[in-house]
Amino acid sequence: MKMVDLKVNIAGIDLKNPVIAASGTFGFGREYSEFIDLNRLGGIATKGLTLNPRQGNKPPRIAETPSGILNSVGLQNPGVKAFIEDEIPFLKKFNTSIIANVAGSTIEEYCEVVEMLSEQDVDAIELNISCPNVREGCLAFGTNKEGTGFLTKEVRKLCKKPLIVKLSPNVTDISEIALSAEANGADAVSLINTLVGMSIDIDERRPILANIVGGLSGPAVKPVAVRMVYEVSQSVKIPVIGMGGISKWDDAIEFFLAGASAIMVGTANMSNPRATIEVIEGIEKYLESNHFSSIGEIVGLLKTEQ
Amino acid sequence: MKMVDLKVNIAGIDLKNPVIAASGTFGFGREYSEFIDLNRLGGIATKGLTLNPRQGNKPPRIAETPSGILNSVGLQNPGVKAFIEDEIPFLKKFNTSIIANVAGSTIEEYCEVVEMLSEQDVDAIELNISCPNVREGCLAFGTNKEGTGFLTKEVRKLCKKPLIVKLSPNVTDISEIALSAEANGADAVSLINTLVGMSIDIDERRPILANIVGGLSGPAVKPVAVRMVYEVSQSVKIPVIGMGGISKWDDAIEFFLAGASAIMVGTANMSNPRATIEVIEGIEKYLESNHFSSIGEIVGLLKTEQ
């Protein structure tokens, strides 16, 4: 049996394999380093970083829904400085790519954070223009092509790293927004972020989340995510990083066939800390048993003619 | 214990209770009449009706997803004439409200169908401007406020029945679209229709649906549906009919608390033909044990202050 090569290069980022831990579900890797070998991951996308430390939203911040969860963490993070001082040195101990996820309330904030990170030892920057849990700021940029284009253009000027723009699924036409990111300098797009949702405690007659609404993720959203990845990868020429509900390796294969060049695993880590590793192993087996020698061979391989 | 009154009047439609079988999942009631007493239902929304008979899309038309299904039926229906001749007489044998769901490819088609139905013994018309499974036509109207407004206005001129406009969730701002329907003469809005999704057979490397994409429904979408019902009912003054993933009575209560005046049960009928009846019984018990005397008392009762 011929060996399978899981390496991919996406937008100038060399990944040892196409499986990345998704932003916000994996902290800065510390906690999961006690359960898995971080060296085996293609990459780690950090929790969303802002200029100053943020406390995030009031609890409760999580609700369980059928095959999914709602979260309303709201960008709790120690700020980009603490990330640079405390977290990068920790992450650099491992041989895996670091993708710094960036958020902000204003264009200036995004720019400042990206500028600081450009000087650091991170492999790429992922621009979160689509966080549904913060009132001002990122959601407003991510839901129209003008906002996305403008923000991407401004950040691009300062960004010396490969730039990934992370898209919101809460839009009428996600391809339009992806095209705008591409036209304004994005090296790749990643999708989907969470779908805005809500869950109610009928005894208390209150929303379960203190923030009222939150972001839906997990297996429930997978069909929406696969469809959007398919649509976007038909529209843009830059690579697409797919995510949304990937729990097992076969979910990941769906995303590759739909056109993703790499994938991220988020919510699945919560119930199964070994999810990323199991996905990597499963992809490898699938390629082997179907006689492919690299991931690139199955990207967008979907047959759609009747 | 005081008796609970489940009657509701929505936009001039008298419903014996607020539980309606959702369009497309219940045919014209015939099949389910063998499992449940249709007289007990608040209403029945028919399969989407077009001017001429339609064959719909190629099979396979259904895929199962985590806590949901994708369908791509694509408006297979016998046409409005056959409905009037064969189905209305059948439905009139039961004491339940008939809501004729209408779809079309052009404004003219919508208008013609609505004009014909206006002369018939149906209780309301539900305008499906949001069917994701038909290439031309309805989706285009439903995804922007101009299209929705224009279609609603034209149909309104001819429609002598209460007019419900059914909204698509595949949009950036559903409230904007609901407001446009309201401003142009809708008596109520119903939501959500299905979310566009896709599922892939990784062995065949083909989409499971012959139509490639389909509409996601079932418990998976409930958090998105509840959120949209909440948002829309904060924006419009006309009644909101809520649906999306309602399988049990407690799901229905979430929608009432979020602001729905009535609800529809769709996908749940497939796995449990008694779903509508069980929802009605559960709502009644909830009202009783919480000392409410009518549904109206819990509509929008959600506490959101912290």
Place this chain on the structure above:
Amino acid sequence: MPKMLLEEIKSVEEIAKGIFKFSVFSDYVSKNAKPGQFVNIKCNDDSYVPLLRRPISIMNVDREKGTFDFVIQVKGIGTENISKMNARDKIDIMACLGNSFEISESYKNIAVVGGGIGIFPLLFLINDFNELNKNIKIDTFLGFRNKDLVVLENEFKSASGNLFIATDDGSYGHKGLVTELLIKEIGESDYDIIYTCGPLPMIRKVALIAANNNIKCQVSLEQRMGCGIGACLVCVCNIKSNDKAHEYKHVCKDGPVFWADKIVFED
């Protein structure tokens, strides 16, 4: 009239690796079922995964004991969940669904061709033919992937005049397609009708053989289903109709059994 029933499982037996035979107490099904009909089985234990029921053919009834049998081959999560049910558990079914094979005294010499999970409804069919007419001549042709998957051989043998078995890899019976056996026999025999159920490629071949030999042929089709009762319109197959070139009929209600010459095989 179809019903929702909560019935008790009498016994479960793994008759081959991953293939389970169930016997279920159900007066209603045993008295009302006709060959070709199916039950729609709940298999999610009230979690929403999997969301849908699973259509499974009625393989046999015992009208005296008030039981019916079905056999499932584990494929995905639905059949796996069913396989975990035990004797004395309750099983939630919708029954009896769909139309049925045409059984008539005028058919005196019949061929029955089944492949894989398609063989199960055919046993019920030939059992009923035997009840109707002691002198009926039944040739049964069964195809399996390999020897390990050969099941119910004795049941079919005792109910058929001749039983022909083929396996893809030749590990049991004829090596090759079951239709090759049918072609060999069809010259000698003078079948009034052929009944078939199984994988699409096999069905297409059987339909073609029947047409070429001018023999009536009934086919039981499979399609992904939602409601199982004709309401949701997802389970279509393409059928020639009188007034139109073709029409989408519903496998769950108009079928699963169709006349072979009416089916428009697409893909």
Place this chain on the structure above:
Amino acid sequence: MPKMLLEEIKSVEEIAKGIFKFSVFSDYVSKNAKPGQFVNIKCNDDSYVPLLRRPISIMNVDREKGTFDFVIQVKGIGTENISKMNARDKIDIMACLGNSFEISESYKNIAVVGGGIGIFPLLFLINDFNELNKNIKIDTFLGFRNKDLVVLENEFKSASGNLFIATDDGSYGHKGLVTELLIKEIGESDYDIIYTCGPLPMIRKVALIAANNNIKCQVSLEQRMGCGIGACLVCVCNIKSNDKAHEYKHVCKDGPVFWADKIVFED
């Protein structure tokens, strides 16, 4: 260091209606667990409903036999699924999670106040105190909704100097709040520390009583959790910090045990 473990269930016992006591073979947990820590239990049998694990306190360990115990009260689907597991089944847990109660020889006279499902980690706590110091004085106060829910009375009695029980409806022990019993005793006693776990209103009262009496107090908090290990940041509680007015700490990792005077009770 926390681990993912697949352990064998030794026994399951329904000790009151809807309340189940589990004993699980686990060398690792029995050797490493500290009072206050919890395990995160998988309860979905690989379907995605429910998606998340369930945090459950370690109620006791038997370091010699290599087992630990926990008790669950069935509330929703997660605890219901756990309740259906049987002896000899494998249970998938993440353990041992969270920090623990401060146990010290300097505490010689302690009060332990528990309500509902909050009583379970407290049994482990007082057992460990007894091991540390034979002469320790432990007053235990337990609150339940009614007599039917009173569990583990003997276990607590034999491990405590005094055991006080209250029920909301007076069907057993004192009628009313368990904090009323605490207030009565606190005048006579001279507690070095109070430990508490239970419903929020009870915890707030205990914290207040402790503050008013100038007694140290440790609280074990509950919050809805995702990962259970400190990565997803969903399980916050508001804690006073030195440099900031307050800070969101994570119940799963920084807690579940906090000093009462540091907690900012919001609602």
